[in-house]
Amino acid sequence: MCLAVPGLIVSVSGDDSIIRVGRVDFGGVVKEINLAYTPEAQRGDYVLVHVGFALAVIDEVEAQRTLAYLREIAALDVAHADAAP
Template identity: 45%
Template sequence: MCLGIPGEIVELLPDRPDLATVRVAGVRRAVNVGLLGPAEVGPGDWVLIHVGFAMSKIDEAEAAATLALLDGLGQAYTDELDALTESDIT
């Protein structure tokens, strides 16, 4: 199963405008934000992440609701978080 997981942008990487550090369930990872455009997102924004790419910008309420739903999925969500923890696109 492939999931889109909400994450909060912590910072945009100054030397890589297509990458941002994003916090997802306590894990910080570089995520490609190039699909959204450099002026679309910034620190504090929430994005929906799939396979290392921010696919869309979402609001905090939608992020919280999605995280609650994903938490209820159990192992599928845990597997996605494990994959995210092990990933590195820098």
Template identity: 50%
Template sequence: MCLALPARITRLLDDSMAEVELGGVLKTISVALAPEAQLGDYVIVHVGHAIGLLDEDEARATLALFAELAQHEAH
């Protein structure tokens, strides 16, 4: 199963790299496949690569669904 997660870009780095926040964890990813990504944008991250941009409202809704799933798994 493949899973791509929404993440917000917190810092742009050299060589088509960026730092994103994923559930409170900072991770360095490649933005080579989404060169239009800017600081503060939400991107879809799959295996360490941003594979596209995501609207902020859609990103927040998706993250809320993941949080709800995690709550159900904990019980």
């Protein structure tokens, strides 16, 4: 199973569509992500990212919903660890 995580493009650099990259914010962690598969992606867009590549541009509502689910999962993991004997 693969997991793609939503992130917000904060800047874009490069003119060549193959090596164009975006700095993408994943809730405070910013990484450089290849935008070759999403040539339409621009600063301010949310993208789904897997292994360093943006695979799709998604709308903000969908991105925020997915990020909320990921925060819930993280909270459950912390609660489970705190409850362990």
